[in-house]
Amino acid sequence: MHMPLEDKLGLNLLAANQHQAEHNRTHFDEWQLLCLNVMSSPGSGKTSLLERSLPSLSADLQMAVLEGDMTTQLDAERLEAVGIPVVAITTGRACHLDAAMVSGGLKLLRQRLDPAGLDLLWVENVGNLVCPAEFEVGEHRKVALLSVTEGEDKPLKYPVMFREADCVLITKIDLLPYLPVDIERIEEHIRAVNPRCVVIRVSATSGEGLEDWHTWLRQERALNLTAQQQVTCQPEALVAGGER
């Protein structure tokens, strides 16, 4: 007979992933870049949006992309074509990127460039509205896309994704005249599960709304940089933020 001991842990089930995500973020902060985790269902227009946004932003921002895809490198090739360094991370069976995969992608990226020269690092996640919401990769901001063709109820059906997002982009708004969909209702549902997020309506085809989206990005980049610079000014924080 034995009495089992009990350890009260209160440890996150995903603690191992979180540790790696924090490790990634420590690097991002050392390099003073803003890392964005871009998530949506397949076909919402993540790659199309980046194809449109990256050339506009590249005038004054240095960027790179870590491109998650289950099996192909098609999206990575599309983004390479606009002249931005891209590392493809093929996840195989996994339907999301996790922090270790992003760490692997970073190692490949560092063989090509010095990340300290970057302003923005994009992580384009695998198309999926469920899993990526729970797996942090070390990002500073989460961006979720929802296209008008997906219907009005998606924020209610996949609430965790939209709750976690800092910014939700309603995409493909150029298609609105052809669809029996109420964009006000889509936005209402997003705000019902996440009243604090920024919602921007965009079209990568017509270019509508892209200025607002780019303004938001620049603001967040500036806010994050200020926070990163304040941290590096504090000696004790330097120790805490060092290589583990």
Add this chain to the structure above:
Amino acid sequence: MHEVDMTKCLLLSMSEWRQQHAPASPTVERVHLQVGAFTCVEPAQLVSTWRIAVNGSWLDGAELAIEIIPLLGRCLVCNSTYSPTPEQAYRSPCCDHPMEEIVSGRELRIRSVDYVLTATTPSPHIVNAVAS
């Protein structure tokens, strides 16, 4: 089927916990999880993948006990707690306010572990010597 990846992550988190006890080795009887209703985890799938994953590992035979924590929101207009539902767009039934504050339901937590601590396994040489 991200419960497979969740389980892998849980096993890694458990291995980190195990190392705290080195050189002694804990024999785990039960792992108690708290899983919020407002997460992307399906508890039944997590239990099945756990059973397969621990097979033959140091956690072989350990049970997974899952406590589901309900989703509770707080209405910031009248300060009452409520159970948000997709039918009501997660809004508060009292004041029709959006789900601003989540009180519970986002948990993905290893609450506790029941285990027996055994001394370091003797080397095969010593085991044989005792047996003969």
